Amino acid sequence: MAANPRQGPDAGRPELRERSEQFELAQEALGIVTWIWDIPADHVQWYGDASRLLGLAAGRFSGRFGDYLAQVHPQDAASARKTFVDCLKGLQPSYRAIERVCWPDGSVHWLETYGRAEYGSDGRAVRMAGVVKDVSEQQRSEAVRVWAEQMLAQVF
Numbered sequence: 001m002a003a004n005p006r007q008g009p010d011a012g013r014p015e016l017r018e019r020s021e022q023f024e025l026a027q028e029a030l031g032i033v034t035w036i037w038d039i040p041a042d043h044v045q046w047y048g049d050a051s052r053l054l055g056l057a058a059g060r061f062s063g064r065f066g067d068y069l070a071q072v073h074p075q076d077a078a079s080a081r082k083t084f085v086d087c088l089k090g091l092q093p094s095y096r097a098i099e100r101v102c103w104p105d106g107s108v109h110w111l112e113t114y115g116r117a118e119y120g121s122d123g124r125a126v127r128m129a130g131v132v133k134d135v136s137e138q139q140r141s142e143a144v145r146v147w148a149e150q151m152l153a154q155v156f
Contacts, residue, residue: 033133034048053101053134055071055104055107061079066145072100075082079097083097087125096114098110099136105114110138111135113129113131113132114131
């Protein structure tokens with residue numbers, strides 16, 4: 001499922017290979033995975049492997065939204081679905097959300113998702129693109145900060 005931009009018809013073009021390497025490096029440094037969905041063809045191209053964001057072995061995530069939703073925490077799944085569908089329907093052309101996902105080992109992690117759609121002349125979505133990032137550490141840090149503030153407030 002993960003794309004390797006260095007393979008394919010542009011492999012012999014050094015400037016495209018260099019851009020692909022820069023893109024991969026930026027994704028790695030930022031800890032993000034990106035995707036583009038060609039809706040009429042129902043084809044999703046992933047750049048990076050989202051499996052690790054879901055606690056799965058490398059290459060095990062199918063890349064399908066339904067399979068992503070199966071990993072989303074039950075309390076967040078309906079909201080995640082609504083956000084995505086609202087963007088698909090054009091009710092909001094882009095979205096940003098933080099959702100909990102349940103890993104197979106039982107641990108809970110937080111993912112920030114961002115996506116946007118492009119619409120054809122008939123108003124129907126023809127393409128969606130998005131970014132997924134693990135924000136678990138930031139969420140834990142925020143929870144600790146809030147807890148510390150509450151403890152301090154009780155002392156004073």
